[in-house]
Amino acid sequence: MDISISGSGKISAGEYETVRISGSGRLEGPISCEELRVSGSANGKSLICSGAMHVSGSCSFTGDIAAKSASVSGALKCSGSVRTEGECRISGAGKCEGSIKCGALRVSGLLSAGGGIEAESARISGVLNCGGLLNAETVDISFSNGIDIGAIGGSSITIHRSKAERSKFFSLFSFGTKPHGTVHVRQSIEGDEVDIEGVTAERVSCRRAVIGSGCAIKLLQYSDSAEIAPDAKVDTAEKI
Numbered sequence: 001m002d003i004s005i006s007g008s009g010k011i012s013a014g015e016y017e018t019v020r021i022s023g024s025g026r027l028e029g030p031i032s033c034e035e036l037r038v039s040g041s042a043n044g045k046s047l048i049c050s051g052a053m054h055v056s057g058s059c060s061f062t063g064d065i066a067a068k069s070a071s072v073s074g075a076l077k078c079s080g081s082v083r084t085e086g087e088c089r090i091s092g093a094g095k096c097e098g099s100i101k102c103g104a105l106r107v108s109g110l111l112s113a114g115g116g117i118e119a120e121s122a123r124i125s126g127v128l129n130c131g132g133l134l135n136a137e138t139v140d141i142s143f144s145n146g147i148d149i150g151a152i153g154g155s156s157i158t159i160h161r162s163k164a165e166r167s168k169f170f171s172l173f174s175f176g177t178k179p180h181g182t183v184h185v186r187q188s189i190e191g192d193e194v195d196i197e198g199v200t201a202e203r204v205s206c207r208r209a210v211i212g213s214g215c216a217i218k219l220l221q222y223s224d225s226a227e228i229a230p231d232a233k234v235d236t237a238e239k240i
Contacts, residue, residue, distance in 0.1 A: 005040070013045075021057070030063070038074070046080065053084075055092070064098070072109075081115070088119075090126070099132065116150070125162070139191075143183055143198070151187040159183050159196040160212075182214070197229075 003011055004020035011019065013029025020037045027044030035051040038059045046063030047053070053067040056074045064080035073092045081098035082088070088102035091109045099115035105122040116132030124141040128134075128149065135153040144162040185201040194204055197212030204211070205221040215232040221240050228234055 036067075070102075105136070122154075141183065147183045149183070149185050152185055152189045153191065155192045157189060157191040157194045157196070157206075159199050161198050161214075 001016055002018045002020075003016050005011070005023050005025040007023045008025075009023070010026045010028055011031065013031065016031070016033040018035045018037070019031065019033045021040050021042045023040045025040065025042045027042060027047075030046045030048070031044060032048045034049070036047065036049050036053045038055045039057045041058040043060050045061065047061055047065045047067070049067035051068050053065070053070040055072045055076045058075045060077040062079045064083070065078050066083045068084065069086040069088070070082070070084050071089045072094050075093045076095070078096045078098070082096050082100045082102070084102040086103045087106060088100065088104070089106040090111045093110045095112045097114040100113050100117045102119050105117065105119040107124045107128055108126045110127040112129040114131045117130050117134045119136040121138040122134060122136040122140070124143070124147070127145050128141075128147050130149045133151045133153055134149050137155050139152060139154045139157045141147065141159040142162045143159070183199045185199060187201075188203040188205060189196070189199070189201050190205045192207050194206040194208070195210040195212070196204075196215060198214040200216045201218070203219040203221065204217050207222065207224045209220060209222045209226040211217060211220065211226065211228045211232045211234060213229045213231050215229070215234070217233070218235045220226060220234050220237040222237075223240055226237060226239075228237070
């Protein structure tokens with residue numbers, strides 16, 4: 001059964017096919033559906049969506065969210081954890097107080113996660129705040145604003161300034177001024193191939209490392225090779 005709200009209304013706990021909310025809706029209890037579309041505002045408890053979840057309005061859940069895929073171009077808040085089998089795309093603003101697990105993570109807006117993030121691949125070109133470990137086979141971060149992550153783990157880890165930020169960096173660098181955009185990793189970066197710039201971290205451990213401009217690393221451990229830019233700061237470098 002399909003159900004929709006275009007004005008103001010409530011949806012009882014239960015199982016549905018497509019749920020559409022273009023007005024203001026309250027989801028009273030756990031909701032299970034095939035598809036969820038929110039272009040207005042919605043508040044609920046927990047959600048299980050066997051298909052796609054689309055949020056272009058404002059959506060808030062006090063429990064967990066599980067969906068096949070999720071796309072957020074509006075605002076989504078989840079007090080629990082978020083799980084998607086496939087892609088989780090954030091071009092608006094997302095806040096998850098728990099952990100996030102998905103197939104492919106794509107962030108061009110703003111994402112805040114209180115816990116860790118686990119994905120097959122993670123591509124970040126917006127703003128990310130991650131309280132725990134960002135773990136993915138491939139991590140690709142292009143930043144212009146500040147990013148804060150507890151730790152990063154993966155096979156291939158690339159962190160570079162965006163073209164605009166890189167242009168600003170070299171312009172400011174020539175005048176001895178620091179740019180605002182940096183990636184702060186509070187603990188460690190561990191991977192096979194690590195190619196980073198503008199990163200501060202306690203430790204980088206990998207097989208091959210490229211430590212680029214603007215990095216400040218306390219301990220670098222590598223087993224194969226390491227390239228360190230002249231203006232990068234590495235307190236200790238160890239071949240292990």
